[in-house]
Amino acid sequence: MPGLVPGIHVPRRKRLHVDGRDKPGRDDCGSLRENDSMTAMLEMRNVSKSFSGVQALRDVNFSVEAGQIHALVGENGAGKSTLMKVLSGVYPAGSYEGTIIFDGEERRFRDINDSEALGIIIIHQELALIPLMSIAENIFLSHPPSKLGVIDRDEVYRRTRDLLAQVGLKESPDTLITDLGVGKQQLVEIAKALSKRVRMLILDEPTASLNEADSAALLERLMAFRAQGIGSILISHKLNEVAKVADHITVLRDGRTVDGIDCRAEAIQEDRIIRSMVNRDLAHRFPERSAKIGEPVLTVESWSVYHPIHPERQVIKNVDFSVKRGEVVGIAGLMGAGRTEFAMSLFGRSWGTTISGRVRLEGHEIVLPNVAAAIDAGLAYVTEDRKQLGLILADDVRKNITLASLDQVAPRRVIDDIAELKVASDYRNRMRIRCSDVYQETSQLSGGNQQKVVLSKWLMTDPKVLILDEPTRGIDVGAKYEIYCIINELAEAGRGVVVISSEMPELLGICDRICVMNDGAFVGEFPGAEATQEKIMRAIMRNDRNYGSRALAGAEMGGSQP
Ligand SMILES: Nc1ncnc2c1ncn2[C@@H]1O[C@H](COP(=O)(O)OP(=O)(O)OP(=O)(O)O)[C@@H](O)[C@H]1O
Numbered sequence: 001m002p003g004l005v006p007g008i009h010v011p012r013r014k015r016l017h018v019d020g021r022d023k024p025g026r027d028d029c030g031s032l033r034e035n036d037s038m039t040a041m042l043e044m045r046n047v048s049k050s051f052s053g054v055q056a057l058r059d060v061n062f063s064v065e066a067g068q069i070h071a072l073v074g075e076n077g078a079g080k081s082t083l084m085k086v087l088s089g090v091y092p093a094g095s096y097e098g099t100i101i102f103d104g105e106e107r108r109f110r111d112i113n114d115s116e117a118l119g120i121i122i123i124h125q126e127l128a129l130i131p132l133m134s135i136a137e138n139i140f141l142s143h144p145p146s147k148l149g150v151i152d153r154d155e156v157y158r159r160t161r162d163l164l165a166q167v168g169l170k171e172s173p174d175t176l177i178t179d180l181g182v183g184k185q186q187l188v189e190i191a192k193a194l195s196k197r198v199r200m201l202i203l204d205e206p207t208a209s210l211n212e213a214d215s216a217a218l219l220e221r222l223m224a225f226r227a228q229g230i231g232s233i234l235i236s237h238k239l240n241e242v243a244k245v246a247d248h249i250t251v252l253r254d255g256r257t258v259d260g261i262d263c264r265a266e267a268i269q270e271d272r273i274i275r276s277m278v279n280r281d282l283a284h285r286f287p288e289r290s291a292k293i294g295e296p297v298l299t300v301e302s303w304s305v306y307h308p309i310h311p312e313r314q315v316i317k318n319v320d321f322s323v324k325r326g327e328v329v330g331i332a333g334l335m336g337a338g339r340t341e342f343a344m345s346l347f348g349r350s351w352g353t354t355i356s357g358r359v360r361l362e363g364h365e366i367v368l369p370n371v372a373a374a375i376d377a378g379l380a381y382v383t384e385d386r387k388q389l390g391l392i393l394a395d396d397v398r399k400n401i402t403l404a405s406l407d408q409v410a411p412r413r414v415i416d417d418i419a420e421l422k423v424a425s426d427y428r429n430r431m432r433i434r435c436s437d438v439y440q441e442t443s444q445l446s447g448g449n450q451q452k453v454v455l456s457k458w459l460m461t462d463p464k465v466l467i468l469d470e471p472t473r474g475i476d477v478g479a480k481y482e483i484y485c486i487i488n489e490l491a492e493a494g495r496g497v498v499v500i501s502s503e504m505p506e507l508l509g510i511c512d513r514i515c516v517m518n519d520g521a522f523v524g525e526f527p528g529a530e531a532t533q534e535k536i537m538r539a540i541m542r543n544d545r546n547y548g549s550r551a552l553a554g555a556e557m558g559g560s561q562p
């Protein structure tokens, strides 16, 4: 839809390829590189930034050209988000060192409005839409089209419809945000970005919470923007996605640029990216383990759960499930299959209504009416939603770690500060949590390090059964490996571990057994050694009435095999 996005510049250079596969030969590289530097739309030179004592960026050089998808990758805490906040004026000129050149001129942004005025639009990882407002209201909240000083509603609706069509959404402009899934909300954020004059789009982990179909749709959009001359900066821990769309990859480590890969000139090697990111060879993505599986530790029979708001809807349908001592059991399924609902209902009935069924822990039947009872019995649940449910962000690392085990550090109902400090510091070292000290506020930690705090909290309760819901979402490859090692250690210590994950390679890499859930029921089960991505998808497909378009995206799920 030409003309809808004002200010789009079509690149001067004809693109040699659109999908990253049709790469020019090596002889072309030199001239391509020359052209690259000629068309750089953005250059960040020698950027450094520190927060009281933490050097987040050191002398970073980073440039993006028009019509380029530039991926920015690096470990948790490497400085990716900080660099983008410098670029977009969230951190104003004067609060960092170095120079930003955009369109050939040095820029000193005072705030985000200054960068937006030039078409630099950032979409932060935490979506910022207003739930009880409509799509149209959200898109044009800050800049409604008006006629003679009055909001022109017809124009708002017309433009919203056009923008939604551009991002591939069929919803009406009147739809409330709260009625949309996270994936569609992400697309609304992009439509909102396009309603402004966008020349450079920054996406900070846009697909972390999207399902496969929505991620694929989003990446398609990026490729369409590329053809329109919009530059994009994509931050992602999903290297298979990066490999699919990026023209150039910059790797940050400890606040420095350590590698740059021109994907048009050389084949993308995930191993090289990972090595640059973590500064060591990661020969195996998954640690070795020899499983010693014992008696069942948790057994669930005829578990049935109804929806809390629509009590006529049975969400979990009389399922049986078990995990043995020393066993790692995976639960696979598409989004909405009921996996989180199953886990939360088990964990002290923290989700659902009219819950029935039997639970046995180490052979004894138990009733878990609330979360406290579940923790006391020896169950732990690491939520997929660490920001909302897993952490008290305004509290420090120490308090978050001891939160679920206060009795261990408060012998006479008064917290022993020294005991608390000691135990928190132990976990910090053991889990290699990157923070200035355990008194640092958790909101200041990068995503991966926040996840390690949540894990520490539950490890401290010394559970018999640990249920992990999407434990590695938004986590870099190195930290993922560390989390897999912790899972192995727990299993070796005779605990039962349940892992809910949307990343199939992860389930295939770490589980002794994989159960497949669909529409509130278990529809397949495979021993880890026999499971494949294809078998799991087939189990879902056979049982999914609404499979249709999701099948295609699902078949591509996960990317790299272990
Ligand atoms: N407001 C802040 N106060 C103090 N330290 C901060 C603040 N924001 C970021 N940091 C620190 O700066 C470093 C870089 O953080 P940043 O958020 O840029 O990492 P990231 O590469 O985006 O990581 P992730 O992949 O986990 O999102 C980290 O050590 C982080 O703890």
Ligand SMILES: [Mg+2]
Binding pocket: 080, 081, 082, 204, 446, 447
């Ligand atoms: Mg970040």
